[in-house]
Amino acid sequence: MTIIWLFLAVLLMAAVAALVYWLVVITEGVYLGRSMVVWLYDVTAHKYDGIKEFDADAEHFFVIKPYLQHLPMHSTPLLLDVATGTGRVPFYLFAEPTFNGKVIGVDAAGKMLAVAVEKLQGQNGRFLPIQQVADQLPFSDNTFHGVSCLESLEFFPSDKKALQEMVRVLKPGGSLMVTRRTGWEAKTFIGRFHSPEACEAMLAELGLVEVKTFPWQVDYDRVMARKPVNGR
Ligand SMILES: C[S@@+](CC[C@H](N)C(=O)[O-])C[C@H]1O[C@@H](n2cnc3c(N)ncnc32)[C@H](O)[C@@H]1O
Structure with missing residues (x-):
């Protein structure tokens, strides 16, 4: 017994x-x-x-280069990185000699932003950190040439609400780069897991076009989309 x-x-x-x-x-x-x-x-x-042990070459080839190629042509693009964390996207964007734009980095965690600010302090004001939650972006409609959000959607209270906000602040013709969680752990995010088809359908439902999923790392796909010009 x-x-x-x-x-x-x-x-x-x-x-x-x-x-x-x-x-x-x-x-x-x-x-x-x-x-x-x-x-x-x-x-x-x-x-x-x-x-995370980010690798500069991998970030360049699999994230930054495709993002820069997807962005609408502009000599000084204004970009938004939602859930920027320690500033991964701006850090590797600023390492590109061809990138002359500015990046606003939004994150809800002040200490993550503090690390980003320390890493990006040599950028002469090209990076602006804002402590804010992803589903209430404090920007006017149609502000940014590009909006990115890497490895974060699955941690938001509502990924759809955050995506709606990202689409709202994107300029017509602007680029969206987000990630879709994959791998066995993704399936344990009960009620939050999206198949590639469901993820693409959600972005199309939000009015985006040219929605495409690219296999990226073990845990994430990279998903690219564009806000249509004149609703097309
Ligand atoms: C896995 S990290 C990704 C950081 C960065 N994008 C990267 O790829 O390294 C997730 C980030 O999402 C942020 N985050 C989580 N929930 C959030 C929310 N509701 N609004 C804004 N940021 C949030 C966290 O503070 C963290 O910095």
Whole structure:
């Protein structure tokens, strides 16, 4: 009898540990509310770049180059990076000699933005950080030539609401670059996982055209789209 109770106790402890791991590590607090997600990023901000181990060549070939090729022609484009974190997108954009634009980086976690500001302080005001949640962007309609949001949509309270905001602030003809979570962990984001078809359909429903998904890394696809000019 004692052995059975012991076995049940171990089983219960393992189930609780697995639940906590899923809630905190795999889904990064998203089922515990926005404040929990932001708090987790704030407490790990100083370690983020070390954990991600970004590779400059990979960022250039798989993110920045396709984004620059997709952007509408402009000598000094104004770009928005939603959930900019430690400034990955602006950092690698500014490393491109052909890029002469400015980037506004929005993130809800102040400590992630503080790391971005430190990394980008040599950019003479070409980077502007704003601490703000993704589903209430403090910009007028049709402001940006490009809007990016990497590795973040699945952590927002509503990815659709955030995407609606991104589309609203994009100029007609402007580029959207976002990511779709893939891999086995993506399927544990209950009620938040999108197949490539569902993700593309959601973007088309928001009025975007030329929606295309590109395989990128183990955990993410890169999805590109354009805001139509004159509704076409
Ligand atoms: C995985 S990181 C991605 C950061 C960056 N885009 C990158 O690729 O390195 C997710 C980011 O989303 C931010 N975030 C989470 N929820 C947010 C929300 N509701 N509004 C704005 N930012 C949010 C976090 O603070 C964090 O910086």
